[in-house]
Amino acid sequence: DVEDSIVATGSVRASEVVALTVESPGLLEVARVGDEARRLAEGDLVAEGQIVATIRGEEVRLAARTEATERRFLTAKRDYESKQKLFEAGLIAEQEVIAAEAALADARLEVERSRYTEKQTQLVSPIAGVVLELARDAGGQPLADGQRVTTGFTVARIAPLDPVVADVDILGPDISRVRVGLPARVQHQGWPEHVFPGRVRRLAPTLDVRTRALRVEVEVSNPDLVLRPGMFVEATVIVETRKGVPVVPREAVAERAGRKVVFVLRGQRVAEREVRLGLGNDEVVEVLSGVEPGEKIVVKGLETLADESRVRVTGS
Numbered sequence: 001d002v003e004d005s006i007v008a009t010g011s012v013r014a015s016e017v018v019a020l021t022v023e024s025p026g027l028l029e030v031a032r033v034g035d036e037a038r039r040l041a042e043g044d045l046v047a048e049g050q051i052v053a054t055i056r057g058e059e060v061r062l063a064a065r066t067e068a069t070e071r072r073f074l075t076a077k078r079d080y081e082s083k084q085k086l087f088e089a090g091l092i093a094e095q096e097v098i099a100a101e102a103a104l105a106d107a108r109l110e111v112e113r114s115r116y117t118e119k120q121t122q123l124v125s126p127i128a129g130v131v132l133e134l135a136r137d138a139g140g141q142p143l144a145d146g147q148r149v150t151t152g153f154t155v156a157r158i159a160p161l162d163p164v165v166a167d168v169d170i171l172g173p174d175i176s177r178v179r180v181g182l183p184a185r186v187q188h189q190g191w192p193e194h195v196f197p198g199r200v201r202r203l204a205p206t207l208d209v210r211t212r213a214l215r216v217e218v219e220v221s222n223p224d225l226v227l228r229p230g231m232f233v234e235a236t237v238i239v240e241t242r243k244g245v246p247v248v249p250r251e252a253v254a255e256r257a258g259r260k261v262v263f264v265l266r267g268q269r270v271a272e273r274e275v276r277l278g279l280g281n282d283e284v285v286e287v288l289s290g291v292e293p294g295e296k297i298v299v300k301g302l303e304t305l306a307d308e309s310r311v312r313v314t315g316s
Helices: 059-065 066-090 094-119 172-176
Strands: 002-014 018-021 027-028 049-057 121-124 129-134 154-159 164-170 183-189 196-207 214-220 233-241 248-250 254-256 259-267 269-274 278-282 285-289
Touching: 002 027, 002 278, 002 285, 018 121, 018 183, 059 183, 164 269, 172 254, 214 233, 233 278
Parallel strands: none
Antiparallel strands: 002 164, 002 233, 018 154, 027 049, 049 121, 129 154, 164 214, 183 196, 183 233, 196 214, 248 285, 254 259, 259 269, 278 285
16 A cells, blocks of 8 residues: 655644633632542543632622522412402402513512622533633733632633644645545654544634745544644645555665666576555555565665676575
């Protein structure tokens, strides 16, 4: 098998990042996790719907007013039901029922508002992912529990890390060959034997004005969460693969007078053959014509060879 590929380098990032921000000012309290009830930390995994932090404080409790609004709602509900029965018995006018119904609707709305406000005191992750950043001030310093936070403060940034995205830059003629959907292989020098499969998911609409490179997004499978945002990686985008085609080692191909040739063994001599080449990589290249399957070719010492040169065979 042989493939036509494009090799490019770039960096890893999360496919999306969710920021959890404070809706009502108060005192920060980061969630506890595990049997030991330790404080949630950066790098921890969180599930969808998991509480990340709670904002506590008098202003939050006053803003919620949940208990008071629920009591008013129950009172309005009983009043409406009572007036409904009185109206059906012909003891009161319809206007009193309409007024009671309006009061009940207002009370229900107040309950919904107070419950929403109370809910905002809990910061819940809407996705499953990894905590990238947690409870840091504008200078990047960590905040302890009990520190006051204001509306709009970002408590946490959470991102799914499977898959991740590798942003790589492609230059020159390769720009016309890359397209969405092509398979790719991604590698990191920390795990040289580990290949992360991926696929091209997006091409930038414009080139970089400074480098004239095309930014290509490769979505990369990362089930073990080995790849992390910021890592430098090498991506091989596979443009085309041909299976079962004849190939020769790249080092067996020489150039003579502008022609690509190989040297085929004929006993103790060699025959120069012009070849037409197809797809290739650093190790092998496809041969479209010029040699037949099973023929033996020379792979070393091509610099001094010519047609009918005598050689000494040292290997099979």
